Amino acid sequence: MDLVLDDNGPLYLQLARALKEAMAAGRLANGTRLPSSRELAYDLNLSRTTVVAAYEHLRAEGFIAGRVGSGSYVTSPWTTPVRSPPVRRAVVAQSDYSRRLREFSDIGNIPGRRPPGMRYAFQFGVPMVNTALTAQWVRELARAAPYVQPNYPRIQGLPALREAVARHVGRTRGVACSADDVLIVGGTQQALSLIARVLLDVGDEVALEEPHYFTARTILQVHGARLVGVPVDADGMQVDRLPDPAVKLTYVTPSHQFPTGAVLSHERRLALLEYARLGSGWIVEDDYDGEFRHDRQPVRALQELDRDGRVLYVGSFSKTLFPSLRLGYIVMPPGLKDDLIAAKWTDDFGSPPLDQAALANFITSGAYDRHLRQVTRKLAERRQLLRSSLQAQCGDRLEIMESHSGMHLVAWIRDMPVEEGEALIRAAAERKLALYSIAPCYLQPPQRTGLIMGFSAMSPGEIRDAVALFAKCLALFPRRKAGERGRPALYLARSSG
Ligand SMILES: Cc1ncc(COP(=O)(O)O)c(C=O)c1O
Structure with missing residues (x-):
């Protein structure tokens, strides 16, 4: 001391x-x-x-x-909290990488987080609270612990987990691979980072869906990619609008487009694979929640159709189990295996083996399949409840996008310009309801108000209450007649009472 x-x-x-x-x-x-x-x-x-x-x-x-x-x-009378001396970030960025970090990432303001003090939040991307899963996970960890080697882990991942993942994605998603093709990583986040490092030079062109997963965009930007947004419609990315000459890399969410929920049509899948083949480009298939198909058999993965080894299939356990696990995988095409494994080694030597061992057992014992079936059923009920409650309480003010899987819906508010949408989000926050704008998912945000409405983090009762509160907030902003000009957002927010 x-x-x-x-x-x-x-x-x-x-x-x-x-x-x-x-x-x-x-x-x-x-x-x-x-x-x-x-x-x-x-x-x-x-x-x-x-x-x-x-x-x-x-x-x-x-x-x-x-x-x-x-x-x-x-038991001192002073309540001075222990503070570390203030750390100031260097005034001048120390490298091009750090310059890009400063330009593109804002970790104090990550979209989709739950602000403190909210009573309800339509938060998306968070799994259901599941105490039974927590208890089961504790048992899996205890069972696995005695067999885990204290030495450095296998770089590519525990063979038992790679085997379990290969069988699982083969059976449920049609992904053709063996354990040898699987690289265990720290979630989609690390997968995308490693892929960007292995494939991209600063200034390389990368195509991504517009709208898209904002975090994927940030990772690509931070690695120096020049991004081209390709519009999405009800059949997913409009592949015929991909740039010519072909880009080096295309990032897609074909099974459940993030955030719109569209499924990439079969014709477009074939066209995308052909585009990559002709241009010697690569495709990242982010299959973040493809397992949660509510109404039919899961849509198969794009990777299944890949005959030329151009697809990097990325999966994560963040949605199917829980995000703090920080485990995911890349099914690597043969041409990139060595580089990706070496990149993983330079990054962290390999993912923590205790969690990998517990997960391998959880999957092979059949518990993972049971868990997925249960969660999918509950998610389907909650999606239906959210949809019908919104329709009942908000009538035709909302245009809800068609989606049959996942953990969120996208709803557009008819005739509500962006500034008014921002005022609505503020007015809801004042009433302790967190709403999430779709705008951060765009390179060029649209001129109308869209919301991503997660339903996994709320119980059915909470969904009903949250929708009722949402409808009250929406009623503060009466629908405009055609040609009517907007009133100042501030006035609207204050007049809401
Ligand atoms: C499109 C998409 N991909 C992947 C993920 C999961 O990322 P990770 O595996 O890094 O937790 C998310 C999480 O919100 C997502 O929305």
Whole structure:
């Protein structure tokens, strides 16, 4: 402990003063356990009697609590939180990479997060609260722990997990691969980062859907890609609008377009594969929630149709289990395997083996399939509930996009310009309801208001209440007649009462 005695008076009082100073400065915060008198005497080269006397003195003054033998705790009257010295980021970015990080990423303002203090949130991309899964996961971890080697993990991932993933995606998504083609990664996030590093040079062109998954956009931008947004309609990305000459990489969500929910049609799948083949380009297939097909058999993966090894199929356990697991996978085309595995090695040596072992067992035991069936059923019910509640309470003010899978819907508010939409989001937040604009999903945001409405993080009762509150907020902004000009958003937000 960093204590300076002031050479003034009896040693035990000098020590008591030094400890109080440390408390006042916040270096010894409330609740901190002090070292035993024996340890502190040894550290400061004092007699134990001196330290015991200092502790007794502080105890009498109410600065510490607890007993000799069972430990003493700081109960200081100062509430100064322990603060690390303010860290200032270098004024000048230190590299081109850091310049791009500053330009494109804003980690203080990540879209889709739940703001504090909200009662309801149509948050998307978060799995259902599932206490049974948590309990099961604890058991899987305990079962796997004794068999996990303490040494560095296998770079490519635990063979048992790669095997389990290969069989699972083969069976459920039609992905043709063996365990040897699978690279275990830290979620889609790391997958995209590794792929960008392996495939892209600064200035390379990358095509992505417009609208798209904003995080994928940020990763690509930070790696120096020049992005081309390709519009999406009810059949997914309009592949005939891909740039000519062909781009190096195309990022798509074919099974459940993020965020619109469209499914890429068979013809477009074939056209996209042909585009990549002719241009010697690559396709990233992000299959983030393709397992949650509510009404029919899951749509098969694009990778199934790939005869030329141009598709990198990316899957994640963030939606099917939980995002803090930070596990996902890339099914690698043969030409990129070595580079991707080497990139993973330079990044982190390999993903944590305990979680991988638990997950391998969870999948092979059949528990994962059971869990997916259960969750898919519940998600289908909640999607239907959200849809019918919105229709009942908001009538024809909303245009809800067709979608048969996943954990969110997209709803456009008819005749509501963007500024009014922003005022609606603010008015809802004042009433403790978090709404999520679709705008961050665009390179060129549209001139109308669209919302992404997640339904996985709310119980059916909460969905009903949240929709009722949403309808009240929406009623504060009466529908415009054709040609009517907008009133100032501020006025609208304030007049909402
Ligand atoms: C389109 C899309 N892909 C992937 C993910 C999952 O990312 P990760 O596996 O890094 O948690 C998300 C999460 O919201 C997503 O929306």
